[in-house]
Amino acid sequence: MSLRYALLGLLAEEPASGYDLTRKFERALQRYAWHAQHSQIYPELNRLAADGLAMVVAEGARGRRTYAITDKGRTELRSWMLNPPDVFVVRHEFVLRLFLLSTLDPDDARAVLRPVVEDSARELATLRESIDTADTTTPPGALPAFGRLVAEYGLRSFQTMHDWALWALDQIDQADTTAPEINHSE
Amino acid sequence: MSLRYALLGLLAEEPASGYDLTRKFERALQRYAWHAQHSQIYPELNRLAADGLAMVVAEGARGRRTYAITDKGRTELRSWMLNPPDVFVVRHEFVLRLFLLSTLDPDDARAVLRPVVEDSARELATLRESIDTADTTTPPGALPAFGRLVAEYGLRSFQTMHDWALWALDQIDQADTTAPEINHSE
DNA sequence: TCAGGCATGTAACTCGTTACATGATTGC
DNA sequence: GCAATCATGTAACGAGTTACATGCCTGA
Numbered sequence: 392m393s394l395r396y397a398l399l400g401l402l403a404e405e406p407a408s409g410y411d412l413t414r415k416f417e418r419a420l421q422r423y424a425w426h427a428q429h430s431q432i433y434p435e436l437n438r439l440a441a442d443g444l445a446m447v448v449a450e451g452a453r454g455r456r457t458y459a460i461t462d463k464g465r466t467e468l469r470s471w472m473l474n475p476p477d478v479f480v481v482r483h484e485f486v487l488r489l490f491l492l493s494t495l496d497p498d499d500a501r502a503v504l505r506p507v508v509e510d511s512a513r514e515l516a517t518l519r520e521s522i523d524t525a526d527t528t529t530p531p532g533a534l535p536a537f538g539r540l541v542a543e544y545g546l547r548s549f550q551t552m553h554d555w556a557l558w559a560l561d562q563i564d565q566a567d568t569t570a571p572e573i574n575h576s577e
Numbered sequence: 578m579s580l581r582y583a584l585l586g587l588l589a590e591e592p593a594s595g596y597d598l599t600r601k602f603e604r605a606l607q608r609y610a611w612h613a614q615h616s617q618i619y620p621e622l623n624r625l626a627a628d629g630l631a632m633v634v635a636e637g638a639r640g641r642r643t644y645a646i647t648d649k650g651r652t653e654l655r656s657w658m659l660n661p662p663d664v665f666v667v668r669h670e671f672v673l674r675l676f677l678l679s680t681l682d683p684d685d686a687r688a689v690l691r692p693v694v695e696d697s698a699r700e701l702a703t704l705r706e707s708i709d710t711a712d713t714t715t716p717p718g719a720l721p722a723f724g725r726l727v728a729e730y731g732l733r734s735f736q737t738m739h740d741w742a743l744w745a746l747d748q749i750d751q752a753d754t755t756a757p758e759i760n761h762s763e
Numbered sequence: 764t765c766a767g768g769c770a771t772g773t774a775a776c777t778c779g780t781t782a783c784a785t786g787a788t789t790g791c
Numbered sequence: 792g793c794a795a796t797c798a799t800g801t802a803a804c805g806a807g808t809t810a811c812a813t814g815c816c817t818g819a
Binding site (some may be wrong): 395396397400403419420421422423424425426441465468469472473475476478479480481482483484485486487488490491492493494495499501502503506538539540541543545547548550552553554555558559562 | 582583586589590604606607608609610611612626634651654655658661662664665666667668669670671672673674675676677678679680681685688689692725727728729731733734736737738740741744745748750
Binding site (some may be wrong): 429 | 772
């Protein structure tokens with residue numbers, strides 16, 4: 392049911408069409424939080440409308456339909472936000488690979504980790520730049536957009552991953568040079 | 578296909594039954610990396626065996642079947658580990674809620690964030706304790722188990738989340754006391 | 764005019780969840 | 792004997808992916 396609330400949440404920020412929402416997923420949500428394609432989004436929008444949680448507020452060129460959240464939708468969304476489950480659904484292929492690093496020999500493990508260092512550094516730089524731009528263009532004293540909170544979370548997460556990957560490479564090197572002959576049994 | 582590799586990876590560490598694997602998911606993978614129930618694990622084990630990537634190596638009481646990874650399975654797993662996709666699948670309901678914090682008013686946002694501070698502190702303490710125990714029981718000079726790498730990643734991730742949530746609460750307070758009258762329009 | 768992007772949809776398939784179902788073993 | 796746990800399975804359903812399908816607008 393998370394897709395339903397992801398859509399309601401995006402609609403709560405501003406009205407949007409299925410096409411808009413698809414692009415929002417690609418740009419922001421997909422990398423950190425949730426993934427969905429247009430083939431899933433359009434039917435769900437129709438269901439949201441059928442359930443009275445969203446409604447079509449404009450029809451434009453090329454069959455474009457702009458949806459907005461309804462009061463009922465807002466109530467439903469708020470209730471979902473304030474009642475988190477005890478255990479969250481997590482599916483993270485990257486972290487899965489970290490878990491399975493133990494199945495590789497040191498050289499292979501290093502080969503997996505090195506791109507992690509570079510990728511996280513690149514993500515970090517991109518995010519920091521867009522945060523700096525946003526911070527300087529925001530009038531002083533204004534409410535910081537909540538998007539700023541998420542960006543900060545992303546920034547810290549990439550920093551953590553970067554630092555960790557460097558540390559992990561170091562750990563592997565140490566183990567490898569200290570006692571390389573213990574390996575290669577079996 | 579990630580489930581397939583998660584299972585292969587766990588079998589690469591040691592032979593296990595479907596029942597064992599189900600518990601491993603519950604204990605470790607589920608919270609951080611991937612989730613699966615027994616109803617998905619048993620059929621997939623049968624498929625792994627049919628494809629020659631795993632095989633039954635022992636049959637025990639109560640119909641228990643212990644599977645082990647085959648050489649073909651190891652080759653397949655290694656190839657998967659060394660060829661990561663450009664973009665990872667991420668489904669993280671917790672982070673989704675962070676994104677949608679912007680749809681809540683400051684009081685509601687605080688109500689969402691406060692438990693995050695507490696939960697992450699608790700997870701942090703538990704993880705640190707089990708890491709300390711593992712570190713002191715590991716004979717000095719031995720190869721650090723790769724599980725130690727993941728534990729460290731978990732530790733740092735929870736620390737990051739904890740620090741971020743405190744920072745976010747502070748940001749909300751500041752915005753709320755600086756310019757509370759800007760809100761409540763519309 | 765025509766390429767590229769806007770815009771929506773659906774069918775077939777696979778993945779994942781929930782619920783139902785069954786029985787064996789162990790320890791008290 | 793019986794409760795708890797071990798142990799595996801499947802059917803029905805819902806969620807998510809891939810591929811196919813269609814047509815409209817805008818700008819060069």
